[in-house]
Amino acid sequence: MATAILLALTIAGGLLLYTYVSRYLVASTQSGELVVESAYYLTTLKRLEVTVRNIGMSSVNVTEVEIIYKNSPQNISLNSTIIIPPGKAQSILIENITAEPLYVIVKFDYGRRTEPAMVKILG
Secondary structure, eight states: OHHHHHHHHHHHHHHHHHHHHHHHHHHHHHSOOEEEEEEEEETTTTEEEEEEEEOSSSOEEEEEEEEEOSSOEEEEEEEEEEEEOTTOEEEEEEOOOOSOOSEEEEEETTTEEOOOEEOEEEO
């Protein structure tokens, strides 16, 4: 009797785990996901160039870029939403950056964000 109960509990636990994992994988593959491929600060032009790639399965809307300086972060809202289709890369140019940035984070789909990417300084 105890063996039957343990077997039933094992099967039920396996089914619950399978359902959770399969729903998670479907949701993650059907959404868009951005990664920062490169970030350069051109000191002579005072311009930040950030290249992002959508590695997900649906388009994403880039809404904001967060620039982290030595002292504090600063959010820069974009004038228009940038839509990046799946598998495509897009450059984002931000003019008139007076201080040298350390890191950049790209915000997309209203609340999601990339990992911080180090900015390379080019003279």
